[in-house]
Amino acid sequence: MRLDQRGDSAHSVVMTGHQHDFSHLDRAGRAMANVARKPRLTVNIVVGASILLAWLSLAAMAIRGAEARGGAPGDALLRGLPQLPLPDFLERLFALCLSPAPLDGSIGPRAAALILMWFLMAIAAMLPSAAPMIRTYCEIADTARIKGEPVVHPLVLVAGYLGVWFAASMLFAALTLAVHTFAASGELFEPLLGVAGAIALLIAGLYQFSGLKEACLKKCRNPFSILFSNWSSKAGRVFRLGIAQGFWCLGCCWALMLVMFAVGVMNVFWMALIGLFTLIEKQTTGSLPTRLAGAILLVWAAALLVISL
Numbered sequence: 148m149r150l151d152q153r154g155d156s157a158h159s160v161v162m163t164g165h166q167h168d169f170s171h172l173d174r175a176g177r178a179m180a181n182v183a184r185k186p187r188l189t190v191n192i193v194v195g196a197s198i199l200l201a202w203l204s205l206a207a208m209a210i211r212g213a214e215a216r217g218g219a220p221g222d223a224l225l226r227g228l229p230q231l232p233l234p235d236f237l238e239r240l241f242a243l244c245l246s247p248a249p250l251d252g253s254i255g256p257r258a259a260a261l262i263l264m265w266f267l268m269a270i271a272a273m274l275p276s277a278a279p280m281i282r283t284y285c286e287i288a289d290t291a292r293i294k295g296e297p298v299v300h301p302l303v304l305v306a307g308y309l310g311v312w313f314a315a316s317m318l319f320a321a322l323t324l325a326v327h328t329f330a331a332s333g334e335l336f337e338p339l340l341g342v343a344g345a346i347a348l349l350i351a352g353l354y355q356f357s358g359l360k361e362a363c364l365k366k367c368r369n370p371f372s373i374l375f376s377n378w379s380s381k382a383g384r385v386f387r388l389g390i391a392q393g394f395w396c397l398g399c400c401w402a403l404m405l406v407m408f409a410v411g412v413m414n415v416f417w418m419a420l421i422g423l424f425t426l427i428e429k430q431t432t433g434s435l436p437t438r439l440a441g442a443i444l445l446v447w448a449a450a451l452l453v454i455s456l
Contacts, residue, residue, distance in 0.1 A: 187285040190301040194274060194281065201271040202415075207233060208264070209415040212245045245413065254324075261320035262313075268407070269312040272422030273400060276429050277308055280370040280392055287374055299385040307389020311397055319404060323412055341455025344409030348448035354402035355441025363398035364437065367429050400425055406444070409451065 210230055233241075243260035281301060288298045326343055354360050366373065370392065377388050403421050410417040428436050 186288065186298070186300050186302075190281060190285065190305065193302060194278075194305060197270055198274055201267045201274075204237075204267055205264075205271055205413070205415050205418065207237075208241045208244060209413050211241050212413045258320060258324055261323050262316050264413075265316035265319040265323075266313050268404075268418055269316055270309070272418050272425065273312060273396060274309070275422060276367075276400075276425045277305075277392070277396060279429070280308070280367075280374070281305060283370045284374050287371075287378060291378075291380075297380040299380060299382050303382050303385045304389040304392070307386040307391075308393040308396070309389075310386075311390055311393025315397055315401065315404075323408075326408065341451060345448045345452035345455060347405040347408040348444050348451060351402040351405045352441045352444030352448055355437050355444065359398060360402075360437065361434065363395050364428065366392075366395040367399050368432070399429070403440075409447075 207230075240260050240263065243257040244264045281304070284301050284304050288301065292298050326340070329339070373392070374388065377384075377391075379385055379388070403425065406421060407414065407417065424436070424440060428440075
């Protein structure tokens with residue numbers, strides 16, 4: 148009878164959301180248990196570390212690219228920075244990404260390297276703009292946990308979100324490889340890249356005025372209603388919810404990523420600018436920032452097209 152009462156008591160502790168007693172564990176065990184009990188802390192650490200590592204990797208790649216380039220914005224500053232020693236596989240990865248045309252027999256490895264490069268750019272520039280969505284999910288999850296309801300870890304939501312950007316990175320990598328391969332095979336390499344950049348800017352500028360852009364932006368600005376109405380205690384559904392949020396973000400920002408084809412795929416300064424603008428655009432109300440950026444991109448596209456031709 149006493150055992151049954153203890154079992155019922157333990158079960159009630161879980162259902163009411165009270166914390167377990169981890170006093171029997173050693174210091175390391177208690178620290179890990181406390182982290183496990185605080186999913187918001189875990190997701191903040193993981194997301195923050197991912198963004199930091201992505202920017203450090205892109206910066207290291209940009210420093211090496213600045214040595215071979217000349218004239219790109221920020222190259223003079225980058226060449227003055229020290230090159231930190233990196234493992235051989237990262238050096239090989241950077242060499243594959245920075246090569247203007249596929250190396251002999253390296254189509255597959257270079258495609259994989261470009262996918263990783265675009266994914267790093269997505270983490271660096273787009274994941275910070277997803278902070279309101281992640282914070283909103285954590286707030287709803289905290290409320291559910293206090294009520295004793297089961298909660299799926301926020302990292303499952305983040306994984307679904309990043310899964311969409313990984314798929315998009317594959318498409319951007321294929322486009323990068325196609326543009327460089329086509330341009331390098333002809334004699335008009337620079338003009339073709341200029342025209343391709345102007346087209347990218349034109350598409351990005353026009354998209355800023357589209358209804359689809361506005362619809363996706365509204366979804367990104369108001370994650371609470373979507374997360375609350377689709378709340379679930381099943382990991383699969385939360386993962387799909389992250390995918391849905393990723394699609395809204397992709398629908399909002401995919402055209403801005405095309406700007407990188409005009410300024411240089413590995414231009415970290417423009418990538419930082421795009422990331423900052425995306426963050427501001429999602430945090431502000433009204434359409435002024437969106438339409439102003441669209442007008443600037445259209446004027447830029449026209450000027451670049453005139454110069455290239």
